[in-house]
Amino acid sequence: MRTYDNPVIPGFHPDPSVCRVGDDYYLVCSSFEYFPGVPLFHSRDLVHWRQIGNVLDRPGQLALSDDVPASGGVYAPTIRHHDGRFYVITTGAGAGGTFLVTADRPEGPWSDPVWIDLPGIDPDLAWDEDGACWCAMAGVTVARIDPDTGRVLEGPLPMWSGTGLRDPEAPHLYRIGDWWYLLLAEGGTALGHGVAAARARSPRGPWEPAPGNPLLTHRGTGLPIQCTGHGDLVEAADGSWWMVLLGTRPRGWFPEFHVLGRETFLAPVEWADGWPRLGPVRERHPAPAVWAPVEQPPVRDDFTAAVLAPHWISPRRRPEGSWSLTERPGRLTLTATGDSLDRPGHTFVGRRQQHHDCRAAALLEPGAARAGLSVRLDEAHHYDLEVSAGTAAVIARIGPLRQRVAEHPLPAGPVTLAVEIRATRQPGPPHGPDLLAFSVETAGGTVPLAELDGRYLSTEVAAGFTGRVIGMYVTEGSAAFDWFAYEPVTPAP
Numbered sequence: 001m002r003t004y005d006n007p008v009i010p011g012f013h014p015d016p017s018v019c020r021v022g023d024d025y026y027l028v029c030s031s032f033e034y035f036p037g038v039p040l041f042h043s044r045d046l047v048h049w050r051q052i053g054n055v056l057d058r059p060g061q062l063a064l065s066d067d068v069p070a071s072g073g074v075y076a077p078t079i080r081h082h083d084g085r086f087y088v089i090t091t092g093a094g095a096g097g098t099f100l101v102t103a104d105r106p107e108g109p110w111s112d113p114v115w116i117d118l119p120g121i122d123p124d125l126a127w128d129e130d131g132a133c134w135c136a137m138a139g140v141t142v143a144r145i146d147p148d149t150g151r152v153l154e155g156p157l158p159m160w161s162g163t164g165l166r167d168p169e170a171p172h173l174y175r176i177g178d179w180w181y182l183l184l185a186e187g188g189t190a191l192g193h194g195v196a197a198a199r200a201r202s203p204r205g206p207w208e209p210a211p212g213n214p215l216l217t218h219r220g221t222g223l224p225i226q227c228t229g230h231g232d233l234v235e236a237a238d239g240s241w242w243m244v245l246l247g248t249r250p251r252g253w254f255p256e257f258h259v260l261g262r263e264t265f266l267a268p269v270e271w272a273d274g275w276p277r278l279g280p281v282r283e284r285h286p287a288p289a290v291w292a293p294v295e296q297p298p299v300r301d302d303f304t305a306a307v308l309a310p311h312w313i314s315p316r317r318r319p320e321g322s323w324s325l326t327e328r329p330g331r332l333t334l335t336a337t338g339d340s341l342d343r344p345g346h347t348f349v350g351r352r353q354q355h356h357d358c359r360a361a362a363l364l365e366p367g368a369a370r371a372g373l374s375v376r377l378d379e380a381h382h383y384d385l386e387v388s389a390g391t392a393a394v395i396a397r398i399g400p401l402r403q404r405v406a407e408h409p410l411p412a413g414p415v416t417l418a419v420e421i422r423a424t425r426q427p428g429p430p431h432g433p434d435l436l437a438f439s440v441e442t443a444g445g446t447v448p449l450a451e452l453d454g455r456y457l458s459t460e461v462a463a464g465f466t467g468r469v470i471g472m473y474v475t476e477g478s479a480a481f482d483w484f485a486y487e488p489v490t491p492a493p
Contacts, residue, residue, distance in 0.1 A: 002287040004047040004266070006225065007247065011354030012261030012467030013039065014189075015076040015122075015170070016244040017232045018046075019086075023290075025234065026079055026106050027244060028055060028088055029264060032466050033073040034313040037062045038088060040079075040106060044292035046234070046242055046266055051297075051310050055088050055101060055110050064316040066344035068094045070378035071464035073316075076122040076170060076230070082133075087147065089116075089123045089135065098123050098137075100147060116150040118143055126173035126203070134203045138169035140184055142203050160198040160207035162186040163214070170230040173203060179274070182207060183215075185229040189262070189465070192219050193229030195245065197276060210275050216245070216267070218280065225281050226250055227262060233269065233276065238289045241269035247281060248459075251356065251433035252424055257458035259433050260353055261467020300485040303332045311351045313469065315344065315376075322347045331480040332472065334371065339475050342379050342397055350376065350471020355488040356423035356434060360470045361441075362484040365414050369477035373417040375436060376469045381462040383452055385417045385438045388476070392417075392440045394450040398461075406450040408440060414482065416441035419470070421454065422492055433458060 009016070015030040025046055031037040036054035043049045056062040056074065064073050077090035088110070089100040098120075099113035116123070120137035125147070127133050136142045136159065143155035162168040162184055170185035179199045187194045194217030197210040218228045231245035247265045250256035267281045297309060303325055319337065327333040338345035353360075353375070362373050364387060372386035384395040392415065393407040418439050424431045432455030439448045455461060457468055472481050 002291060003284050004287045006265045006281065006283050006285065007249075007263035008047055008266045009041065009049050009264035010260065011263060011352035012469070013264045013352070014246045014262035014465065015230050016246060016264040017078045017172075018234045018244045019079050019081050020234050020236070021081045023237050026081075026086070027264070028077045028079045030076050030465070031056075031074045031313070032071050033064060033068055033316055034469070035062060035064060035315075035317050036310070036313065037074045038077050038090060039310065042106065043294070045288050045290040046236065046244075047287060048292055048294045050294040053107055053310050055108075057108070057110075059317065060112055061101065061110065062092070062095070064095055066316065068316060071466055078124045078172065078232075080125045082127050087125055089125050091121045091123060093121065100125070100150070102147075114147070114150040116145060117152055118145075118156060122170045124172050126175065128175065128203065134173060136171035136173050136182070138167075138171065140168050140171045140182075142171075142173070157204060159205060160209060162196050163209065165192065165194070172232050174233060181276070183231055183233060185231070186214075187217065187219065187229070189229060189246070190227055193217065193227045194219060195229050195231045195243075199274070212275065212277065215276060216243075216278055216281070218247075221280070223280055224249060224283060225265065226258075228265070228281050236288055236290070240288065241271065241276065242288070243267050243269050243278060245281070249356070252455060253427075253429045253431050255460065257433040257455045257460045259454055259458045259468055260356070261459070262465070299487040300483050302330060302483045303481070304330050308349070312349050313351070314349055315346070318349070323349060328480050331365070331482050332484075333478060333480045334472060334474040335478040336369070336474045336476050341374060341376070341382055341384060341473060341475065342402065344379060346473060346475060348374065348376070348471050348473040350374070350469040351486060353421070353468040353470050357421065357489045357491045358487065359418065359420045359489050360484070360486045361416055361418035362472050363414055363416050363482040364472075365480040365482060367477065367479055369474055369479035371472070371474040371479035373419060374471060374473050375419060375457060376471065377457045377462045377466065378464060381457055383419075383436055383438070383457065384473075385419065385440070385449070387415060387417070392449065394438045394452070396452060396456070398456045405452070406438075408447050408449055410440065411442055411444065413442070420489065425492070
C-alpha cells in the first residue's frame with residue numbers, strides 16, 4: 001500500500017485552508033509579519049504541493065508598518081471557490097482588520113482588499129442554497145455579508161463556541177447533505193489544541209455538538225506530532241474525505257522545543273452516524289487514491305529569473321530599491337534600509353527552514369557592505385554570520401543579549417557563508433532541539449566558526465506564531481549574492 005509522510009507542507013506553514021476545484025486542490029497558510037503574504041499552493045493529490053504564488057503580493061494589498069510586531073500581520077486565511085471565482089478571506093492584525101480578495105485564477109492577479117466590519121480573527125466563508133454568503137469568526141459568531149462590498153447584512157450572531165475550552169477559533173462552515181457542519185479549534189494553538197464539531201439545519205443554528213468531541217486532539221499524548229488543530233475539511237474527487245490541519249514536531253529534552261513553526265499535516269476522515277471521525281495524526285498514513293508528485297524548486301537559486309521565486313519572503317515589506325535582480329544580472333543585490341536586524345526596517349530576503357536536518361549557504365560578494373546570512377525567528381532571536389571590513393563574525397541575539405561569539409579574517413573577494421543544522425537525537429539533558437554550525441568557505445578552504453544551541457531560536461523561548469526563516473541581509477551599503485542553496489541533509493546516526 002502506498003503511503004505518504006507528514007507534514008505534507010513542512011516548515012512555518014500554519015493555519016492551512018484548502019478547497020477543491022475539479023481535480024485540483026488549492027491551499028493557503030498564515031504568513032504573519034512576512035511579505036508577500038498568504039502563500040498559495042497547488043496539488044493534484046493532497047500530498048504533493050507546489051507553491052504557485054502568494055495571494056498578497058503587492059504593497060497595495062498588504063501594508064505592514066514597522067509598528068506591526070513579530071507574529072502580528074496576516075492571520076488564518078480561508079480559501080474558497082464559488083461560482084467560478086476564488087475567494088481568500090483573512091485578518092490583518094494591526095493592519096486594518098478583516099478583508100477578502102478575489103481572483104478568476106488562483107495564480108492571480110488577486111484583487112485589492114474588500115474590507116469587512118466584523119470583529120475578531122480567523123474568518124471563514126460559506127454560501128447557502130439561496131446564494132447568501134456567510135462569514136464565521138473566532139469567538140464564535142457568524143454574519144451574512146455581501147462579499148462584493150464587504151457590507152454586513154445580518155448579525156453577527158452567536159454560534160456554538162466549543163466544549164468550554166479556551167480560545168474557540170478557526171471556525172469553518174460546510175453545507176453537507178441536509179446539515180450545516182461547524183468545525184472549530186479550541187484549547188489554544190499550543191499543546192492543548194484540538195478540533196471540535198457541531199451541526200445545525202441553518203447557519204443561524206441551533207447547534208448540536210458532536211457526541212464524540214473532541215474530533216481530534218493530541219493533548220496529553222506522547223505522539224511525535226503535537227498541537228494538532230485548526231483543521232479544514234475537503235472532499236476528494238473520489239468521494240473520500242480529508243482534513244488539513246496544523247501541528248508541531250517538538251524535539252530535545254523536556255519541555256521540548258519546536259523550531260520550524262506550526263506545519264501543515266494531512267489526515268484521512270471517515271463519516272459515521274452523520275459525523276466526521278478521524279484518528280490520531282501519524283507521521284505516515286495510507287495515501288489517497290490519486291498520486292501526483294510535483295517538481296520542487298531547485299536546491300540552488302542562481303537569481304537568473306526575472307522575478308524572485310514565491311518562497312522568498314521579507315519581514316513586513318520589500319521596498320523598491322532594497323533589492324534588485326537586474327542591477328547585476330545573475331545576482332541578487334541587496335541595499336540596506338536599516339542598520340540592524342534587531343529592529344524592524346532592515347533588508348532581509350529569506351526562506352522558511354523546512355527540515356530539522358538541513359544546510360543553507362550563499363555566495364556573497366560583500367564589497368564594502370556589512371552583509372551576511374541569518375537564521376531568524378524575530379528581531380530579538382536570530383543568529384547571524386556577518387561579513388564586514390574583511391572579517392567574518394558569528395553574532396547571537398537572544399532576547400536582550402547580543403554577543404559576538406566568533407570571528408575570522410577573510411581575504412578580499414567572494415566568500416561562501418554556510419550554516420548546517422543538525423537535530424539532536426540524544427535523550428536527556430542538557431540537549432536542545434538542534435545545533436547550528438556556521439562556517440565560511442574561501443579559496444583557502446573551509447573554516448568552522450561556531451556551533452550554537454538551537455533552543456534559543458525556538459517558539460518555546462522566543463514565543464510567537466512563526467518558525468525559523470533563513471536568509472540573506474544587508475545592514476550597511478549594498479552587496480550582491482551570486483546564489484543561495486538550501487537542502488535537507490541525511491540525519492546524523
